[in-house]
Amino acid sequence: xxxxxxxxxxxxxxxxxxxxxxxxxxxxxxxxxxxxxxxxxxxxxxxxxxxxxxxxxxxxxxxxxxxxxxxxxxxxxxxxxxxxxxxxxxxxxxxxxxxxxxxxxxxxxxxxxxxxxxxxxxxxxxxxxxxxxxxxxxxxxxxxxxxxxxxxxxxxxxxxxxxxxxxxxxxxxxxxxxxxxxxxxxxxxxxxxxxxxxxxxxxxxxxxxxxxxxxxxxxxxxxxxxxxxx
Amino acid sequence: xxxxxxxxxxxxxxxxxxxxxxxxxxxxxxxxxxxxxxxxxxxxxxxxxxxxxxxxxxxxxxxxxxxxxxxxxxxxxxxxxxxxxxxxxxxxxxxxxxxxxxxxxxxxxxxxxxxxxxxxxxxxxxxxxxxxxxxxxxxxxxxxxxxxxxxxxxxxxxxxxxxxxxxxxxxxxxxxxxxxxxxxxxxxxxxxxxxxxxxxxxxxxxxxxxxxxxxxxxxxxxxxxxxxxxxxxxxxxxxxxxxxxxxxxxxxxxxxxxxxxxxxxxxxxxxxxxxxxxxxxxxxxxxx
Numbered sequence: 001x002x003x004x005x006x007x008x009x010x011x012x013x014x015x016x017x018x019x020x021x022x023x024x025x026x027x028x029x030x031x032x033x034x035x036x037x038x039x040x041x042x043x044x045x046x047x048x049x050x051x052x053x054x055x056x057x058x059x060x061x062x063x064x065x066x067x068x069x070x071x072x073x074x075x076x077x078x079x080x081x082x083x084x085x086x087x088x089x090x091x092x093x094x095x096x097x098x099x100x101x102x103x104x105x106x107x108x109x110x111x112x113x114x115x116x117x118x119x120x121x122x123x124x125x126x127x128x129x130x131x132x133x134x135x136x137x138x139x140x141x142x143x144x145x146x147x148x149x150x151x152x153x154x155x156x157x158x159x160x161x162x163x164x165x166x167x168x169x170x171x172x173x174x175x176x177x178x179x180x181x182x183x184x185x186x187x188x189x190x191x192x193x194x195x196x197x198x199x200x201x202x203x204x205x206x207x208x209x210x211x212x213x214x215x216x217x218x219x220x221x222x223x224x225x226x227x228x229x230x
Numbered sequence: 231x232x233x234x235x236x237x238x239x240x241x242x243x244x245x246x247x248x249x250x251x252x253x254x255x256x257x258x259x260x261x262x263x264x265x266x267x268x269x270x271x272x273x274x275x276x277x278x279x280x281x282x283x284x285x286x287x288x289x290x291x292x293x294x295x296x297x298x299x300x301x302x303x304x305x306x307x308x309x310x311x312x313x314x315x316x317x318x319x320x321x322x323x324x325x326x327x328x329x330x331x332x333x334x335x336x337x338x339x340x341x342x343x344x345x346x347x348x349x350x351x352x353x354x355x356x357x358x359x360x361x362x363x364x365x366x367x368x369x370x371x372x373x374x375x376x377x378x379x380x381x382x383x384x385x386x387x388x389x390x391x392x393x394x395x396x397x398x399x400x401x402x403x404x405x406x407x408x409x410x411x412x413x414x415x416x417x418x419x420x421x422x423x424x425x426x427x428x429x430x431x432x433x434x435x436x437x438x439x440x441x442x443x444x445x446x447x448x449x450x451x452x453x454x455x456x457x458x459x460x461x462x463x464x465x466x467x468x469x470x471x472x473x474x475x476x477x478x479x480x481x482x483x484x485x486x487x488x489x490x491x492x493x494x495x496x497x498x499x500x501x502x503x504x505x506x507x508x509x510x511x512x513x514x515x516x517x518x
Binding site: 151152153154155156157158159160161162163164168169178179182186191194195197199200201203 | 312334336337339340348350351352353354355356358359370386388391392393395396397399400402403406407415456457458459
């Protein structure tokens with residue numbers, strides 16, 4: 001499962017600054033189980049944003065937002081509502097946000113942080129897209145994750161090592177992640193996101209929090225270990 | 231005058247770079263330094279250039295200083311996390327090394343230890359910010375320092391990048407993060423460099439144009455094929471191919487490029503990549 005938690009409210013509001021119309025997307029998979037992006041949370045988010053003066057042009061809760069093909073198909077029915085919005089607020093894991101960005105030519109904002117539990121790929125299995133870093137950056141990078149898309153995991157823009165849009169590490173097959181991010185932000189008219197001040201990553205957040213480590217299975221293993229010592 | 235003061239006074243500066251040896255025999259490095267002393271304003275010591283393990287940049291800078299040349303400490307983020315990077319910035323300062331060129335660094339896959347763990351905890355921009363933070367008497371964890379260092383911070387930029395816009399966005403971010411001068415990737419087209427300089431004019435920051443000595447036509451073709459942001463025009467490659475003495479031609483081309491571009495920028499950074507001993511010839515041929 002891809003475990004997610006909602007980002008702090010002020011962070012979400014910050015992403016939506018200067019925007020008045022928002023389309024909401026939820027997920028009936030892991031995000032529903034985590035109570036971060038199921039129908040109930042989407043409706044609650046709708047109310048909270050309306051109280052902040054935002055207009056919600058529509059919403060949809062899709063079975064698995066990490067399934068790119070499915071997202072593309074389901075969003076067809078909401079095309080007008082999405083085009084009427086300034087952006088989409090996506091209430092799920094980092095893969096769901098990236099799957100949405102891959103099929104919609106609108107800015108996407110992540111509403112959640114994805115917590116590290118060892119690297120799940122969701123239903124979009126082509127490659128690893130979310131490192132479950134616990135501090136989702138996808139708002140800043142046009143819905144393309146720099147930790148997985150850039151071979152160096154750079155946070156502040158491209159290095160000098162790209163040629164013809166390809167990364168020098170594997171020039172035949174690997175796109176420069178920051179080239180993709182630049183092209184997408186340019187298309188969305190949001191290059192200002194790339195100019196944001198230097199970002200530092202808090203790598204502590206890549207450790208799963210203790211309440212997630214302390215499952216029944218984990219407790220059993222601890223007991224086994226203690227028994228072996230005795 | 232030191233590099234910082236020369237650039238502030240508007241003097242056209244000449245810098246070069248020296249790659250430390252793989253091992254502890256520093257004889258050749260010393261000979262290069264002897265030849266360069268008094269001819270260049272400063273020399274960079276590369277930091278595990280191309281991700282190939284060798285003698286370190288900080289030790290090289292310290293030696294260079296002892297041999298009478300002002301060093302520029304190149305630092306990459308490939309091999310050290312933020313604890314080690316900040317510590318090495320402090321180390322440099324206590325050795326009297328204040329010029330620091332902050333780079334992201336090549337990926338380990340391109341070097342001679344491709345199995346190593348690439349670090350990249352910071353990148354060129356966050357490294358500049360880290361150095362700036364130390365100058366203010368704090369570290370990145372906001373803990374107070376006992377004595378704050380001072381630096382003259384440099385960064386790199388690729389004028390030949392295509393597209394150029396992301397490079398320029400990043401260059402502006404580097405300046406905001408603390409970069410006080412730039413040394414560029416190699417340039418072989420003065421027209422293109424002029425356009426670049428026009429685009430970055432509002433930044434008002436000293437720029438040293440990068441010149442890599444072309445050792446042969448094969449090297450030029452290799453760079454065109456493999457090195458990002460470098461383009462050697464076919465006319466230069468032909469010139470090299472036809473030349474009787476490649477070394478002479480190489481020096482002549484470098485001097486010509488410097489003369490074409492020196493009025494556009496604040497200095498030149500000559501990268502000899504093994505031909506350090508020819509750098510004085512280039513300087514002389516360019517009339518600097």
